[in-house]
Amino acid sequence: MPKISIIMCTYNRAQFLSRSIESILSQTFTDFEFIVVINGSTDSSEIICNKYAEQDSRIRLIPITENRGAPVGRNKGLEVASCEFITIVDDDDCCEPQMLEFLWGLATKYNADIAMCGSWNDFSSRKEPYFIFDDLLILDKVQGLDELLKREKYNVAPPTKLFRKTLFDGIHFKENVIVDDIHIIYKIFAKANIVVVQGKPLYSFTKHGSNMTSFIQTDVLSPRILNEYLSAFRQRTEYLCKNVPGITSRVRYSEWSYMISMCQKIKQYNNTDCSETYEFMVKTLHENYSELIENPFITEMEKTQLKGM
Known part of the structure; x- marks a missing residue:
């Protein structure tokens, strides 16, 4: 064998x-x-x-x-x-x-x-x-x-x-x-x-x-790709929080950090095709603002970007 x-x-x-x-x-x-x-x-x-x-x-x-x-x-x-x-x-x-x-x-x-x-x-x-x-x-x-x-x-x-x-x-x-x-x-x-x-x-x-x-190497975002990533990361957060509780803080931060970066990218390149997804991400970030702003992994740049949304 x-x-x-x-x-x-x-x-x-x-x-x-x-x-x-x-x-x-x-x-x-x-x-x-x-x-x-x-x-x-x-x-x-x-x-x-x-x-x-x-x-x-x-x-x-x-x-x-x-x-x-x-x-x-x-x-x-x-x-x-x-x-x-x-x-x-x-x-x-x-x-x-x-x-x-x-x-x-x-x-x-x-x-x-x-x-x-x-x-x-x-x-x-x-x-x-x-x-x-x-x-x-x-x-x-x-x-x-x-x-x-x-x-x-x-x-x-x-x-x-x-x-x-x-x-x-x-x-x-x-x-x-x-x-x-x-x-x-x-x-x-x-x-x-x-x-x-x-x-x-x-x-x-x-x-x-x-x-x-x-597509990762380009500045182009499509709603389909972006929504697939968001859905996958939502499932990842739920799965890991349940099965490996020790990683909870990191995985929750990772999901939100991705949203912050994608919001910045959509604004930078004025990607109007993703406007609906942008509004969803901003709403999600605002709903979890208190927990996210206190997360030990959030960067100062992300804090500034978050406050500007």
Whole structure:
């Protein structure tokens, strides 16, 4: 039985796919199964996957006839994964050859449920550091969630993370959403007793116009995206306050802090499409003003911005 299940869901990424697959097959840690879910691709992606599967028996191809979104593919990958640990990679990104060995070493040395490394944002003409740091952090459940909510050492993106597979028992990626990881990863961290992270850059996120989250890099906000985030963060607050009470102050602040930042962005760029959502956020912030202004995590800038609403 191999030790790690690698899950990649691919849809019409032929131009990046060979590079991504080869970055997995060239890993110094070789004891893995590589599950590639072909999510209804209409380009040459399936031909590329078949070519590599013929060359390497560790590859398991899972074809889906119709593209129903990345969450469906990821859930299918989780369903068939057979190893103690899993990692999820994207079909347009690259892993350094030592990534799996590094993550496996962290997980086994510290008996961690989640192990993480750092990464780069690759814009083709330049690379920007993305959660790169030297410190080794060994965190308990509350500390791990605290860092997740702060987003200073890591965020919810599944790549760069090695998960104990049992963390996903009873939890699936939410389907029919724009961004799936914001709905699920906090639940995974809420089940992890030990989280270990060291920001060695061993993964590269390839940035291009067709990224699912390319909207994050722009000044454009759509009501649909904004409302999905607000709904997900409301559910996150309720879930974590109930299941991990020690994180209550941080998670409540994180939800409100996001609203403050989005209100500022809407005003700055005069985004009239989001005016209704803006009014909802302002109303919510005013209703919780007393608690928010006394929250230990609120910044002086946020206090000033809040008073100006």
